[in-house]
Amino acid sequence: MSTLRRPSRALRDPAWLRWPLLALALAFVGLFLLLPLLAVFGYAFEKGLAFYVASLVDEDARAAIRLTLLVTAIALPANTLFGIAAAWLVTRFTFRGRGLLLSLIDLPFAVSPVIAGLIYVLLFGAQGWLAPWLAAHDLKIIFAVPGIVLATLFVTFPFVARELIPLMQAQGSEQEQAALTLGAGGFTMFRRVVLPKIGWGLAYGVILCNARAIGEFGAVSVVSGHIRGLTNTMPLHVEILYNEYQRTAAFAVASLLALLALATLLLKQLVGWRMRRAIPAHDTSA
Amino acid sequence: MSIELSNIHYRYDGVPALDGIDLAIESGELLALLGPSGCGKTTLLRTIAGLEFPDRGSVRFEGRDVTALSARKRHVGFVFQHYALFNHLSVFENVAFGLRVRGWFKRPRRDDLQRRVRELLELVQLGDLAQRYPAQLSGGQRQRVALARALIIEPQILLLDEPFGALDARVRSDLRRWLRGLHDRIHVTSVFVTHDQEEAFELADRIAVMNKGRIEQIADPETLYTRPASPFVCRFLGEVNELPAALHARWTGIDDDGVVAFVRPHDLDLQPLDGGSGARVESVRDLGASVRIEVRDPRLAQPAVAIYERARYERSGLAPGQAVAVAANRQVLFRGEQAVRVELPDSWRARLPYPAIG
Numbered sequence: 001m002s003t004l005r006r007p008s009r010a011l012r013d014p015a016w017l018r019w020p021l022l023a024l025a026l027a028f029v030g031l032f033l034l035l036p037l038l039a040v041f042g043y044a045f046e047k048g049l050a051f052y053v054a055s056l057v058d059e060d061a062r063a064a065i066r067l068t069l070l071v072t073a074i075a076l077p078a079n080t081l082f083g084i085a086a087a088w089l090v091t092r093f094t095f096r097g098r099g100l101l102l103s104l105i106d107l108p109f110a111v112s113p114v115i116a117g118l119i120y121v122l123l124f125g126a127q128g129w130l131a132p133w134l135a136a137h138d139l140k141i142i143f144a145v146p147g148i149v150l151a152t153l154f155v156t157f158p159f160v161a162r163e164l165i166p167l168m169q170a171q172g173s174e175q176e177q178a179a180l181t182l183g184a185g186g187f188t189m190f191r192r193v194v195l196p197k198i199g200w201g202l203a204y205g206v207i208l209c210n211a212r213a214i215g216e217f218g219a220v221s222v223v224s225g226h227i228r229g230l231t232n233t234m235p236l237h238v239e240i241l242y243n244e245y246q247r248t249a250a251f252a253v254a255s256l257l258a259l260l261a262l263a264t265l266l267l268k269q270l271v272g273w274r275m276r277r278a279i280p281a282h283d284t285s286a
Numbered sequence: 287m288s289i290e291l292s293n294i295h296y297r298y299d300g301v302p303a304l305d306g307i308d309l310a311i312e313s314g315e316l317l318a319l320l321g322p323s324g325c326g327k328t329t330l331l332r333t334i335a336g337l338e339f340p341d342r343g344s345v346r347f348e349g350r351d352v353t354a355l356s357a358r359k360r361h362v363g364f365v366f367q368h369y370a371l372f373n374h375l376s377v378f379e380n381v382a383f384g385l386r387v388r389g390w391f392k393r394p395r396r397d398d399l400q401r402r403v404r405e406l407l408e409l410v411q412l413g414d415l416a417q418r419y420p421a422q423l424s425g426g427q428r429q430r431v432a433l434a435r436a437l438i439i440e441p442q443i444l445l446l447d448e449p450f451g452a453l454d455a456r457v458r459s460d461l462r463r464w465l466r467g468l469h470d471r472i473h474v475t476s477v478f479v480t481h482d483q484e485e486a487f488e489l490a491d492r493i494a495v496m497n498k499g500r501i502e503q504i505a506d507p508e509t510l511y512t513r514p515a516s517p518f519v520c521r522f523l524g525e526v527n528e529l530p531a532a533l534h535a536r537w538t539g540i541d542d543d544g545v546v547a548f549v550r551p552h553d554l555d556l557q558p559l560d561g562g563s564g565a566r567v568e569s570v571r572d573l574g575a576s577v578r579i580e581v582r583d584p585r586l587a588q589p590a591v592a593i594y595e596r597a598r599y600e601r602s603g604l605a606p607g608q609a610v611a612v613a614a615n616r617q618v619l620f621r622g623e624q625a626v627r628v629e630l631p632d633s634w635r636a637r638l639p640y641p642a643i644g
Contacts, residue, residue, distance in 0.1 A: 174366055175372055175373075177337055177357070177370065178370040178372075179372075179387070180337070180357045180358050181357045181436070182435070182436075183358055183359075183361070183388065183439060184383075185358065189387075192372075193372060196372075196374040197374065
């Protein structure tokens with residue numbers, strides 16, 4: 001069973017060490033996590049509910065929310081598909097370059113999002129390598145929606161794959177082989193055997209991916225061009241408002257992001273809990 | 287459906303796992319692949335199933351070449367060592383799986399499917415557990431679910447990988463007899479892998495003993511036991527004393543230092559002597575139904591082991607420290623890897639009990 005077990009009594013520290021440590025940890029959480037979160041909501045409502053609602057239904061704010069939802073709606077399925085495919089490849093086959101693929105999946109975690117944005121500017125920007133070809137075909141990527149989608153895709157690349165790879169490795173492929181000997185084709189096998197096995201892990205990865213896609217700032221900021229109503233996502237909109245001394249409006253939009261974050265946390269906990277309960281049943285041996 | 291394997295070669299990471307396997311399995315036969323771990327027996331089974339593909343050689347079912355056919359198309363029932371049940375599906379759905387994944391036109395109708403799954407569950411005596419999940423079953427029950435799941439596609443060939451490996455001893459022997467009974471009823475060509483010689487002997491019509499990617503011998507249990515083709519087979523089929531020429535020359539008349547006599551513990555005969563500097567009983571261990579006697583001979587590096595039934599032991603007058611003469615009721619001779627057949631003179635047979643070495 002993988003439920004959290006209480007640590008052994010023998011490992012417990014004495015009270016004089018335990019209580020100060022606990023106090024320190026709680027103080028940190030309170031000061032750096034809880035207080036700022038409360039502050040977001042405090043500032044958002046400082047001019048009353050009417051102003052709060054007005055800030056959210058403002059035309060630019062609505063455009064920003066729409067764009068964020070659009071980008072997420074593209075990045076999420078794309079990276080879910082990619083994540084499943086990559087995890088499948090890496091766990092079920094051995095091939096030349098498998099190690100390289102594994103490290104490359106982690107690349108977006110390793111590089112700064114700003115650099116990720118810059119890469120796309122250098123590739124597709126006005127002075128970029130592909131600029132002449134793009135110009136000839138009348139395609140605009142940088143300072144436009146496609147650039148934002150690309151940057152978001154890049155930074156949210158690893159979430160699903162990273163979640164699935166260890167899970168699929170641990171589960172092994174015997175059930176799939178069994179399905180194969182029973183005459184199941186590739187798609188049937190995926191739908192009836194693989195998907196139920198990885199379901200909760202997949203959900204977990206998708207939730208994390210979703211949170212990051214909505215909240216991404218750095219990479220998107222570089223490629224977006226901050227064109228109000230056109231290429232502003234929610235995080236960028238918050239920044240612009242704040243820079244224009246519209247503090248309350250900025251925090252109103254920010255509170256929306258914070259709510260999304262809280263919802264994500266809740267979902268994540270729920271799925272994590274379901275996953276831990278499901279794993280003993282996934283145990284193929286015994 | 288008969289199976290013919292010819293000249294199967296398979297390398298795993300450059301190491302030969304199967305090294306020129308030729309094997310013909312008759313229709314309706316129950317064959318055991320017996321060998322130590324790492325001898326290639328599971329790889330061979332998976333090759334028949336189409337879960338591994340040989341580098342060279344061919345696999346034929348009833349004369350039809352299936353070497354390049356995938357497991358999906360071979361229509362072979364396979365029972366995995368750890369069962370590989372679908373944990374998210376009930377017992378019923380596990381068994382129904384093979385029917386549900388069929389193409390739309392070949393899929394049986396709902397009531398037909400229900401009936402067939404029920405029938406199979408009755409056959410494996412799991413009728414009342416249909417709605418349980420694999421996690422709620424015992425090892426033996428899971429094993430039978432795996433079997434029913436493999437049989438639903440009505441395979442002409444059934445392959446079982448260490449079918450009793452994960453079960454405890456009592457369940458194992460019950461299930462073994464039950465499986466033999468089942469095979470006698472449904473007569474599907476069956477091959478199973480095991481490292482347990484007792485299991486192979488109890489279940490199989492014929493046994494293929496494997497070692498290092500090769501088949502050492504394939505024969506019925508009796509032939510295997512009485513006329514093993516190599517020292518490996520002889521050793522693998524159970525405990526055996528290896529007595530060098532110096533000890534057995536007087537039983538056989540072969541005075542050749544290269545020849546070793548292989549004698550099973552229950553074929554060793556011990557006669558008490560009044561004294562002498564030769565063999566002595568070193569220890570006696572009670573095994574319940576039988577008694578294990580170790581005899582130390584100054585000319586042997588290892589003690590010789592005899593196993594007596596309890597009554598025989600009580601009659602024999604043997605005890606630790608007793609000087610004994612050692613003789614063999616039956617033996618197999620090898621010179622190196624080569625079996626040595628000797629025609630013993632009639633007079634030798636007549637001189638029972640055999641001339642002992644004191």
